[in-house]
Amino acid sequence: MKKLRLYYEEHNKGPLKLLWKHFAPQHFAFFGLVLLLILLALAVLTPFLTPHNPYLQNSQLLLLPPSWQDSGLVSYPLGTDDLGRDLMSRLMLGASYTFGLAILAVVGSLLVGLILGALSGMSKGVKSSIFNHLLDLALTIPSLLLAIVIVAVLGPGLLNTIWAIMLALLPQFVHGVRNAIAQQLKQDYVTAYRLDGANRRQLLFSVILPNTWEQLVLMGTMALSTAVLDIAALGFLGIGAQSPTAEWGAMIADSLDSIYLAPWTVALPGLLIFITVLAVNLVGDGLRVAMKKRREN
């Protein structure tokens, strides 16, 4: 029921509420958000949910087809792989490797990027200029190449790829934070704060950062899709997650030999990567549209 209004009164909703008001009516974006929440829950809760042990090899049930085919079993809904491991359990565990670790990488990288970006955005002069040029250099080097170098130094392995991806994502975050801060510094309310006698630290924490968090979230979503794709790609190339690990990219590489006999062992992990990245991109696009709409109103 609408609230009874006796006299004209202007209601200003909070920025978060306004953002949600513009985000929620976008069905695809909302759907993407639901998917992401499901994946997130899966990534956290997967040890308690898997129907079978993802690493248990059952030599009686090699390459069992999914249960909707005649020779499939209901207890193995998505069939088994070439070593008789339950595919569904492995795919569920893969959510915590490919998606969960991607989130950790993005969050870690974003935090470091925030610190460095704030330092560079708030400073001026030769030091900042040199830093910016170095950053531009790092931005142009392809992220996979950077990851390859880092893996070559540290040795292959899932954890090392996470470091590599964090480092590869860092330049764009620093760049983004710096630009966001530079944009804010031009605003009138920042000048007003400065005239009121706020020092740079107060300016940063109480004026600039609260106004940039949406852009940070947007950057994070964009980077998340890159991170998922990079983790999977490195796993697929055999440089990242190593063979028994149930990482989606590595699982595809593992089952390449049986692509003729059991196409589902290749198709399903890829489908999950695709869905994850699609969900992330849907949310990212939705956020961008919502932010734009809110600014226009």
Next chain:
Amino acid sequence: MILHYLFRRLFLLAFVFIALTVFAFSLGYLFPGDVLGNFTGLRNISPANEMILTKQLGLEQDYLQQYLLFLQRLLHGQWALSFSSQQNVLTEMLLVMPATLELAGYALFLSLLIGIPLGIVAAVRKDKWLDKLISTLALVGFSMPIFWWALLLIMVFSLSLGWLPTSGRLGVLYEISPNTGFMLLDILLSDVSYRQQALFDAIRHMLLPAVVLATYPTTVMIRFTRDSMLDVLDQNYIKTARAKGLTRLQVLYTHGLRNALLPVTRQVGLQFSTLITLAMITEVIFSWPGIGRWLIDSIYQRNFPAIQGGVLLVSSLVILVNMLTEIMHTLFNPLARKF
């Protein structure tokens, strides 16, 4: 004025290259294995040789001297030897580079050819079903993991239908001497009776990898062109032009396209870095003998001099292309000129 700008860009380029070579130099120390081996690429160095080499590389001197000597060797083309083949890394890379450039070039061409018109159409028909279709397709392509997409296409077009080959650049039946390293060019330059068949075969080999590689850049182009076009169509001068009585097509052509496509030219340079990254994965899947597969193989073999050289060459190329497109963009676009 323009000279001043170019001079500044050149200065920046020099600075960037110095930073890059410092990075490559430090890799010699950062990689596992001994420093002497990493810098020369020699294996099982005898103690007598070790003395000479150490002196040659200046390893007993300070880092600055070592770096200067390293730079000198780079400039003279005396790059380290590859661990696996004991050949100069630079000559090896120059042999595989054209294959990658060819593939990336065709993919870039495809993405521009398809991406820009679709982006324009989507922007003009904003929120109609055609725009929705194009945007959805672009989003799907944007989210597709490239290696999975490649495998799907192989499964359909090579394994099930048997239309296209899965690997290599040319069937073994045809013998074409590599003059330039660019396959199509080589075939056209060659002087053999089966030129037409070879050309057809090379294109058949190229089709799948090029389409796979072009998918992501095409979607980026569509999205970028659409956004850029929508921005321009929102401007006041478009409304003015319409009010003056120009038709939609006239407005689009004389006012819309010119302004909307300028930022797109810049995007081409930025796409190059993505293209090289994706080319590495594509090359591994399609056994394409390019620099990407060569680099990935080097990792498997723990071939540190090769990785060092590869990083240096590929990064330099990417930076050079970026810089060139930026300069072109500035020259074409009066608004981007700050000088």
